[in-house]
Amino acid sequence: xxxxxxxxxxxxxLIGDPEVLVAGGGPAGIAAACCAARRxxxxxxxxxxxxxxxxxxxxxxxxxxxxxxxxxxTQLIRGFFxxxxxxxxxxxxxxxxxxxxxxxxxxxxxxxxxxxxxxxNPEVFKRVAEEMCQESGVELLYGAQAVAVIRSPxxxxxxxxxxALKEGLAAVDPRLVVDCTGDGDIAAxxxxxxxxxxxxxxxxxxxxxxxxxxxxxxxRLQARKEALGWESMRFEKEIAEAAANGEYxxxxxxxxxxxxxxxxxxxxxxxxxDVDGTRSADLTRIAVEGRKQIGAILKFLRKYVKGCExxxxxxxxxxxxxxxxxxxxxxxxxxxxxLIDGERFPDAILMxxxxxxxxxxxxxxxIPSTKSYTIPYRVLVAPGVENLLAAGRCVSCDRAVLSxxxxxxxxxxxxxxxxxxxxxxxxxATPCARIDVEELRRRLRAENVVLP
Ligand SMILES: Cc1cc2nc3c(=O)[nH]c(=O)nc-3n(C[C@H](O)[C@H](O)[C@H](O)COP(=O)(O)OP(=O)(O)OC[C@H]3O[C@@H](n4cnc5c(N)ncnc54)[C@H](O)[C@@H]3O)c2cc1C
Numbered sequence: 001x002x003x004x005x006x007x008x009x010x011x012x013x014l015i016g017d018p019e020v021l022v023a024g025g026g027p028a029g030i031a032a033a034c035c036a037a038r039r040x041x042x043x044x045x046x047x048x049x050x051x052x053x054x055x056x057x058x059x060x061x062x063x064x065x066x067x068x069x070x071x072x073x074t075q076l077i078r079g080f081f082x083x084x085x086x087x088x089x090x091x092x093x094x095x096x097x098x099x100x101x102x103x104x105x106x107x108x109x110x111x112x113x114x115x116x117x118x119x120x121n122p123e124v125f126k127r128v129a130e131e132m133c134q135e136s137g138v139e140l141l142y143g144a145q146a147v148a149v150i151r152s153p154x155x156x157x158x159x160x161x162x163x164a165l166k167e168g169l170a171a172v173d174p175r176l177v178v179d180c181t182g183d184g185d186i187a188a189x190x191x192x193x194x195x196x197x198x199x200x201x202x203x204x205x206x207x208x209x210x211x212x213x214x215x216x217x218x219x220r221l222q223a224r225k226e227a228l229g230w231e232s233m234r235f236e237k238e239i240a241e242a243a244a245n246g247e248y249x250x251x252x253x254x255x256x257x258x259x260x261x262x263x264x265x266x267x268x269x270x271x272x273x274d275v276d277g278t279r280s281a282d283l284t285r286i287a288v289e290g291r292k293q294i295g296a297i298l299k300f301l302r303k304y305v306k307g308c309e310x311x312x313x314x315x316x317x318x319x320x321x322x323x324x325x326x327x328x329x330x331x332x333x334x335x336x337x338x339l340i341d342g343e344r345f346p347d348a349i350l351m352x353x354x355x356x357x358x359x360x361x362x363x364x365x366x367i368p369s370t371k372s373y374t375i376p377y378r379v380l381v382a383p384g385v386e387n388l389l390a391a392g393r394c395v396s397c398d399r400a401v402l403s404x405x406x407x408x409x410x411x412x413x414x415x416x417x418x419x420x421x422x423x424x425x426x427x428x429a430t431p432c433a434r435i436d437v438e439e440l441r442r443r444l445r446a447e448n449v450v451l452p
Contacts, residue, residue: 001139006167014171018044018139020422021161021174023146026054027408028392028415029180030129031080034136035419041426043138044172046163048145049319052129054182056408057122058319060210062266063106063258064118065407067097070353070369072115077352079449081412084128085118093124095261105218105259109225109233113355113368119261146181149189157387158190176387176426178418183278184326184394192382193329198399205323205359206273209290212314214264216257220307238304248300250293264314269297277322286320323359323406330396332378339401342371344452347437349417350375351450354404374452375405377437380418386431391418413449420444
């Protein structure tokens with residue numbers, strides 16, 4: 001990064017010309033940045049917050065959802081994700097996913113689709129992710145939000161990205177950009193065709209604000225599960241009773257309590273519908289309304305749920321939990337039927353079996369996967385801009401597919417593919433849409449990625 005003088009009012013100073021600019025330091029961005037840098041590229045990773053991990057740290061979301069096949073026998077999402085998990089375990093910051101099954105406290109006692117989760121400590125995740133970026137040679141810039149994009153005169157490339165820094169506005173001139181902002185900010189600013197929420201109505205899945213808590217008597221909850229079955233662990237009966245007494249002002253009428261890697265728990269309980277996570281006013285509403293709901297949930301737990309009389313709040317998320325906003329509208333859109341059929345694409349860059357978890361309306365619908373399926377390279381390719389890729393929550397898919405692949409292990413996997421694809425595109429001076437995908441797949445396999 002150039003150490004330039006900021007002189008206002010004046011021209012926006014140019015502070016860097018990275019070969020690869022990765023925008024957003026969540027699961028997709030961490031993997032994309034490390035993997036491109038490990039292929040010898042000069043990589044700048046910009047992140048508007050002051051830690052890596054995205055929704056998994058600032059958003060307090062966890063555990064990492066399943067990374068295995070539907071039977072829980074083989075880990076499918078390996079590569080960079082497996083490397084990170086190994087390092088988290090070595091740092092005492094995660095539990096081994098292949099040792100965990102459905103129906104225990106770590107999986108909120110779910111009977112379907114919640115095997116082989118990875119409970120992790122977000123503080124350890126932040127530190128380990130920074131270490132991995134530094135070791136890979138990634139240049140990191142926090143407090144840096146991409147706010148605009150300038151395209152080349154003919155419009156076929158991104159020439160400049162404008163950042164809002166503490167100092168003011170600054171510019172970078174990257175050779176290639178990987179959009180890992182979750183919301184597809186770079187692609188949208190570049191004028192790419194986008195989809196947002198439901199393709200016809202524009203409706204977006206409900207948001208939530210995660211929180212962590214302690215003081216739960218696990219043995220009493222476990223005894224309840226043995227006596228009443230896993231569905232009782234949503235505590236719908238107690239919620240109905242509290243709601244009848246005017247003591248449950250939360251639209252979602254079920255609890256999701258996930259035991260972490262220590263004696264703390266993460267709660268997926270709050271519900272804020274009708275929000276657009278690309279608007280600051282709506283993000284503010286998620287934060288404020290979410291914290292109000294958390295206060296009410298804690299009171300409810302202490303009064304109505306046996307084993308939770310002593311619960312205490314540890315933290316509420318600093319960053320709103322947004323499930324769905326914009327996705328690039330690529331030449332190919334991955335559709336639900338491919339998941340149902342377990343399709344093996346010739347340009348597959350990831351194999352996975354994550355279930356569809358639709359948070360439409362107030363409750364949503366959970367459809368467990370019975371087959372593994374693949375994600376093709378094509379969904380990462382932004383239409384009409386030759387030096388732009390997307391990875392993570394903003395790739396080219398319909399919203400049913402998004403509800404499955406938006407969880408963190410697939411986002412790491414897509415990031416790994418995008419980082420490698422970026423390096424390959426630069427190495428061969430080829431537009432992202434025309435790289436040698438067989439060579440990409442060969443490199444991914446060499447990095448321990450499972451492909452058909
Ligand atoms: C309520 C809720 C519950 C969930 N539960 C689970 C779960 O239990 N397990 C699981 O595995 N997944 C879960 N998920 C999904 C998962 O956390 C996210 O979908 C996943 O983290 C997406 O990864 P990503 O890298 O695409 O984006 P993100 O994690 O959102 O990271 C994007 C990063 O980009 C940064 N950024 C955004 N815009 C800009 C910009 N313009 N300039 C610079 N930086 C920018 C953000 O600050 C952020 O750090 C849940 C999500 C929600 C909302």
